[in-house]
Amino acid sequence: MADLHFGEDQPTEAERAAIDAIVSQAEAATVVETERVVRGGRSRRRGLRHQLLPVLHSLQHEIGWISPGGLNGAAERLGVPPAEAYGVATFYELLRTTDPGHRDDVVHVCVDPACAMAGNDDLQASLEADGARVHASPCLGQCERAPALFIQGVGRPDQVPADDDEKFRLPQAGDPGLRVLRRVGVVDPTSLDSYRDHGGYEALAAAIEMGPDAVITAISDSGLSGRGGAAFPTGIKWRAVADEPGPDKHVVANCDESEPGTFKDRIVCEHDPFAVIESMTIAGLATGAPHGWIYIRGEYPRATARLEDAIAQARAAGLLGDDVAGSGQRFDIEVRRGAGAYICGEETALFNSIEGFRGEPRNKPPFPTTHGLFSQPTAINNPETLINVLDIVIDGPDAYRSVGTERSPGTRLFCLSGRVGVPGLYEVPFGTTLGELLDVAGEPTGDLSAVLLGGAAGVFVGPDALDMPLTLEDTREAGATLGSGVVMVFDDTVDMEAIVVRIAEFFRDESCGQCVPCRVGTQRQHEVLVELQSSRQPLAPQRAELIDDMALAMVDASICGLGHTAASAVRSALALGLIGNSQ
Amino acid sequence: MSSVITETAVTIQVDGQEVAVPEGATILDACDAAGVETPTICYGPTLTPVNVCRVCVVELDGSRALVPSCSRPAEEGMVVHTDSERVRHSRKMVLEFLATGVDVSQADELGQWAEHYGADPDRYVPGGETMDEPVRVQDNLYIRDYDKCVLCYRCVEACGDDAQHTYAISVAGRGFGARISTEFDVTLPDSACVYCGNCVAVCPTNALQFKTEFDLRQADDWRPEDQTVTQTVCSYCGVGCNLELHVQDNQIVKCTSPDDHDVTKGNLCIKGRFGWNYV
Amino acid sequence: MIFLWGSNAREAHPIFFHHVLKGIDNGARMYCVDPRYTSSAQFSDVWVGIDVGTDIALANGIGREIIHAGLANQDFIAHSTQGFEAYAASVEPFTSEAVAAICGIPAEVVVEMAHAYATADKAQILWTLGITEHHNAVDNVLSLCNLALLTGHVGRWGSGLVPLRGQNNVQGGGDMGAIPNKFPGFAGVDDPDHRARFETAYGRELNPVPGLHLTLMFEAMERGDLRALYVIGENPADSEADVLHARAQLESLDILVVQDILMTRTAEMADVVLPASVAWAESDGTVTSSERRVQRVRPAVSPPGQARHDIDILCDMAEAMGDELGPRDPEAAWDELRSLSAMHGGMAWERLEAAGGLQWPCPDEDHPGSAFLHGWLWADDLEGREPAPFSALEHEGPTEELSEEFPLRLTTGRALDSYNTGVQSGKYDSPLRFAGLDLNAHDAADLGIADGDQVRVCSPRGSVEMNARVVSSLPRGLAFTTLHHPELIDVNVLTNPDWDPKSGTAEFKAAAVRVERIATHQTAATAGASVG
Incomplete structure (x- = not known):
């Protein structure tokens, strides 16, 4: 048959x-x-x-x-x-299609740079000595508390041993300048009442009062731009979705942060989940989209649980469902877990993943605002972006613009890790210099040699960049990027060649394999760097040329951002002389 | 093709030349209309473009990255460059990349383009990863030699949404380890395969080969230059599928179907594709 | 909206089914009416598994519901049809409950189908041998036509009635007059005007008496009236229902001449065998597909040994009998047809050369051909024709009723990889091939039969041994086998020869049988009755 x-x-x-x-x-x-x-x-x-x-x-x-x-x-x-x-x-790291021969939990140990600097190999060795089933994993999103562990349960819940509310403290706790992080570590993330006590759901009420058009106008006027990495103006995105006809539209919160060095979504979703729900609801009402989706990476069990719990409470309180807060409009949210694929943070790959297909990015155009989830109009935003909406709706765009710069208004979250005073999540106004940000994080732990800005998809900058204001425009001018807000600090004791080889390996492993430039380019780039590392010779000119040739093809001809950025960190490390010299 | 072509004309510029194409046409269509030859691998006239091989990329004014001409609809006023330094570079690199990991010896068109763009697959690190797959000979109808697979997705499309709706194969795995596979790599007879051979018909590199061709090649007796191709009509059911009979030494050696025929669109069923050897 | 009725097009017409799938992908809903849950049914929104031979009851029930629900297309009925009142009266007893009892399906499904079909913007009914291999084949077809007339789902782009031809040139044979009562272009031999036209063209007098179709020929053989038979490209010694009886008739002939490309069982019985070339791969000509599309076939290889083109053999036969049939040239033969058949008139040979051919009617050389028929039903003046008649039809089940001795219903059909009696398709190495009996799991359990066991299947006409396979595609009480492997399984020993006087087709779809286990799986495996 x-x-x-x-x-x-x-x-x-x-x-x-x-x-x-x-x-x-x-x-x-x-x-x-x-x-x-x-x-x-x-x-x-x-x-x-x-x-x-x-x-x-x-x-x-x-x-x-x-x-x-x-x-x-x-x-x-x-x-x-x-x-x-x-x-x-077979697309996902967390799903196995060969018989492991046991039913033990699997202990994922992060092997990416922040954890490498923090001694992940020792941790792995000691776990293995204890008989644990250890799996080397790409970044687990816990860089502030490296080396990171994630225990994938079999028949019992997944666990992150470091998840401990008692120990959690925001480094900037109590700082009156906090906006996005104002409630983090303060509010009880499991209680809708507590969220309300801290001003929660005032913005939704205000948004319903204002109406969709005024909300989108305020967002546009605020100059809010996407915090996931691409920095696209949020107001334009929402307006485009709102202008699409028909009821089958979606709002998606992209909580699949997997960029090595990034952990902000995890902290925000774990400690202020209602803010994510409320701001998504505002997005839904403003764009006329009744369907909300949260796509969160599979390695975040507690954030997932908190979000699901918050959704249930909001639904019970009439803040989600067929008639949101008496607005007469429908909006509800489904949570979907990723399963270990960096590429699913790319918005169109994320859509495919939710839809039950391989998480392969789609060619753009068409863009998500017209052909997004289920090929229907979709506004997809990062949680940080969404939470900014709450203040804009309540205080207005002018108040929002009172900090930051003209072209980069407001504040920005930064994920500090590596050789930095106090690793953790920080919020500073746009325009703060890199040096000032590092100062906020306390005394450095060694002689700074480089900072990785924007994650594996970002670039290395040297000590001369400490004066660079952290804005979209200044970083762009410097050939750098803020990306997802990664600030990973290296001192002169770190083996940078090993770091860069690992970054190349990360892209090789995480390429979806769909387009030739990225599938083969990331593989060959890694091979060249391994050769360099083992040769202990300076980089030969023809190898330098090959790296550039491959990089240009990946930037120019890949389908998505993964390929476009797969060579950035490598080339900046070469340009800065962090690697490629004889050792 | 998924695009709806209407009568409204769109004018775009290809390498300085104005071309009018119907609305819904792609940049590739416009290049064809302008007489500009474009290399393609994953594109097939009967398939929905997946734009994964990226060899057909062109430079589009106002676009930061290069764009795949096979899938990008032509829009009024577009200015397209098909032979700029950037285009030549990316095309060369795609062809070079493929040749580093895949046996492209039977992909004649690819080889010609690689030469055209000066691809040099020998300049990479020796001993790099390759496809490294054994030839799968699991029945007497067709074989799968994934050493020759460039992962263009054409077979997956032909087996799935674009024609056959059998979905016996998919891309499995990720990155450089991605492979075309049945579930758990079960053999074709154990899979959903119904042996329509529509995958074989669309394969651009001979990774999928009719067994007749495979056997003749093994015997070093595959001589395309001595073959004739005759179009006729299938002898089985009453649908009227057109066949192209490839004949060598007065023997049918394989059977294909014309892409531009309204009834078959290049597709056949097991009987039409393989049921000819009583002749 | 698609009714796929008595057709497993996914396997029997795979490339046609691609087009159905495109419709389904674009949102068409499909109801599949078939006693078996076939691979076509897998793609349907609803599979309706009626008892074999109860099609008229279901169609009448759907018609009644459409009328009672006020969903009939009154304007169309008034303008384009006749006989509605009698039809409406005839379907009155077919309440959904009555239909449910006859067909073995839930009553609600009858109502659902009626509403789905009648309210669809465009709707098609597709059928094949599940409708026509019955003793009341023509009535079955007419019962479906009634539904189209009731709703106006006919004669328009996207709506219509689609019988799928089982063979590559059965339509072309009809075009060419290879029908006992028709000249080329479907002109009746008993019509004096047509006959006069052909007599002028052929320059001789023509017999005004319609000839015999295949089933009547066998009856004539049995009576002793028909003593010589010339068989071209047909294998009745395997393909006739109650085939043992048919073989006896062939044996009894004074002379049997068989012209074929391979040594079929019929050829083996022949007094003279005329080896022919393979029409579609070794000779020139045309074929006409199921959608009236005339296309060219061309020689790709030269015929082996003494095999000759059909046209040469026929012309030589004529010459030997002292006659001259004209030039031995396919194009000339085609042009002769064009000169005599208006619907083919515009199909110049050069036009047919182009890929895709042309669909008749194509009356002149500027005519693009016709994608569908019966558009005249929508013309203000019906183009001068009589309105289309409804048919009042009675339900009759299969002629062979189930009994204590023969409690199972055996139905026959096609499989994807094979074709008819396997003369051609049996020659390639298909990994999908299966020859044997499909049984429902409950029936198999009741009979003590396990998957792979060897069984004996007995009907009132004879018995055949084969392997059994337990499948989920059959409801209780129904067994299935294909006709593709007569060398292994002589299935037509079992089939019911009762035939439809209007079409000449036997009731292949419904025999009463008994199944007995004769060997277990292990023993059966070594017996090797399964191929491939």
Whole structure:
């Protein structure tokens, strides 16, 4: 029999239960109504496809891997061809498609720069000595408390041992200049009442009062731009979605931060989840989008739980649902977990991931504002961007612009890690210099040799950049970027060649593999750097030329930002002389 | 193709030359209209563009990065450069990249373009990663030699949404480790494959080969220059699919279907594709 | 909106089904009416698994519901049809409950289908042998036509009635007059005006009496009236229902001449075999597809040994009988057809050379061909034709009722990788090939049969041994096998020869059988009755 062909392997009882937990038999793609009537078909299958990643998560979590039988069961329940389900399952770091041979938890140890500087290898060795199942992982988003661990549970909840509210303290706690972080560490993140006591949901009331048009105008006038890395003007984005006809529109909060060195979404979502929910709700009402989605990386169990809890409380209080806060408008939010793929932070890859496809970026145009999630108009924003909306709505654009610069108004969150006084999340006005920011973080721990700005996709700058004001315009002029707000500091004791090789390896590992320049370019770039590292010779001119040639092709011809930026850090390290000299 | 072509004309400039194309046409269509040849790998006239190979990129005034001509709709007033330094560089690099990891020896068109752009796959670090896949011979109809696979997605599209809707294969894995695969790499007879051979028909590098061709190549007796191609109509059901019979030494050696035929659009079923050897 | 009714097009017409899938991808809903949950049904929104041979009851029930719900297209009925009152009266007993009882499906589905079809903007009914391989084949077809007339889903772009032709040139044979009662271009031999036209063209007197179709020929053989048979490219010794009986008739002939490309079972029985070239790959000519599309076939290879082109053999036969059929040239033969058949008139040979061919009617050389028929139903004056007639039809189940002795319904059909009696398709190495009996799991369990066991299938006409396969695509009480492997499974020993007097087709789709296990899987495996 042709077509949906599920092979011989059947799901076990446990696997069936794991699938049932997400999509029951009654909701399946093919429903046998009677022996003589079967309902199914492609539109029904299409409608279920977005449950694929949740079902795979469930299997991984309950069984410890996606077995052939489990995959068949999931594929049959959802009407997804098994080959496609396999293609999706093999895309993600947190999903396993080979039998691990045990049902132990898997301990992910971060191997990216901040954790490398903090001795991740010693941690890994000691864990392995204790018999743990250790898995070397890309950045886990805990750089301020490196070296980082994430325990992927089998049959029990995932855990991050460092998650401990008692110990959490914002370095700038009590600073009256805080805007976005004002409530972080202050409000009880598990309580809607506490959030309300700290001014929560005043902005939503104000936004309903103002109406969608005035809200979007205020956002535009404030000069707010995206904080995820691309710095696109938020007002223009929202206006474009609002102008699209029809009710099938979406607001997506992109909490998939996976840029090495970035951990701000985690802290914000864990400690001020209602602010994310409230600001998304404002976005939904302003753009006329009834569907809200939070896509959060799979390594953030506590942030996920807090958001889900906050959504439930907001829904119970009438702040989400068919009639949001008496506005007469519908808005509700679904949370979706990523499964370990840096690329899914790219907005169109994120859409594909939610939709149940491989997290491969789409070509743009068309842009998300017209063809976003489910190819419908979508406003997608980073949580930091969204939370800024609350103050703009309440205080107005002028007050918002009272700090920062003309072209970079407001404040900015920075994730400080590495050889810095007190690693952590900081908020300073745009225009603060790099040196001033480092000073806020206290005494440096060594002789500063370089700062990685903007993460692995950013660039290294040297000590001469300490005077550079941290604005969009100044960094751009300097050939740098603020990216997602990473400020990772290195001193002269750090093996920069190892750091740069690891960054190249990170891009090689995280390339989705779709387009040739990035798939092959990141591989070959890594090979050149490994050769350089092992040769202990200065970089040969023809190798330098090759690196430049590859970089130019990746920048010019890749589909998405991953390829565009995969050579930035490498080339800046070469330009600064951090690597490539004989040692 | 997914784009709807209407009568309204759009005028764009290709290498200084004004070309009018119907609304909905792509930059690639405009290049064709202007007589400018463009290398393509993942593009196929019967397939929805996936724009993954990036070899057809062009420079578009006002666009920071290069744009894939196969999928980007032509818009009034666009100014396109197909032979700028940047375009030549990226095209060369794509061809060079592919040749470093994939056996492109049977991808004739690719080889010609690589020569045209001066691609030099030998300048990379020796011993770099390659596809490194065994030839999969699992039945007598067609073989899969993923050493020759450039991951253009054309087979996946032909097996899936664009024609056959069988979805026996997908891209699995990620990055350089990505491969075209059935679920858990099960053999084709154990997969959903219905042997329509539509994947083989669209493969640009001979990674997918009819078994007849594979066997003749193994015997060093595959002689395209001695082959004739005759268009006729399939002898099985009443749908009227057109066949192109490739004949060498008065023997049919493979069967394809014309891309521009309204009924088949290059596609066939197992009977039409393989059921000819009683002749 | 698509009704796929008695057709497994996904396997029997795969490339046509690509076009159906495009419609489904663009939002069309599909109901699949078939006793089996086929691979086509997998793509449908709703599969409706009626009992074999209850199509008229379902169609009448849908018609009744459309009328009662006020969904009939009154303007169209008044303008373009006749006989509505009698039809409406005839479907009155077919309440959804009555239909449910006859067809074995829930009553609500009948209502749902009626509303879905009648309220659709565009709707098509597609069918194949599930409708026509019955003793009341023509009535089955007419019952579907009634639905189109009731709603006006006919004669417009995107709406219509689509019978899918099973063979690559069965339509072309009809175009050329290879029908017992028609001249080329479907001109009736008993129509004096047409006959006069052909007599003038051929320069001789023509027989005004319609000939016999295949089923009547076998009856004539049995009566002893027909003593010589010339078979061209047909394999009745395998393909006829109740095939043992058919073989006996062929044996009894004075002379049997078979012209074929391969040694079929019929050829093996022949007194004279005339080896022919392969029409589509070794000779020149045209074929006409299911959608009336005339296309060119061309020689790609030269015929082996003594094989000759059909046209040469026929001309030589004529010469040997002292006659001259004209030039041995496909193009000349085609031009002769064009001169005699108005609908082919505009199809110049050069126009057919272009990819895609042309669809008739194509009356003149400027005519682009016709994508669909029956547009006249929407013309103000009906183009001078009579309004289309409704047909009042009675439900009759299969002629062979199930009994204690033969409790299972056996139906036959096609598989993706094979074709008819496997003469051609049996020659390539298909990994999909299966020859055997499909059974429902409950029936198999009741009979003590496991997957892979060897079984004996008995009908009132004979018995055949084969492997059994337990499948989920069959409801209880129904067994299925294909006709593709007569060398292994002589399935037409079992099939019911009762035939439709209007079409001459036998009731291949419904025999009563008994299934018995004769060997377990292990033993059966070594017996090797499964191929591929």
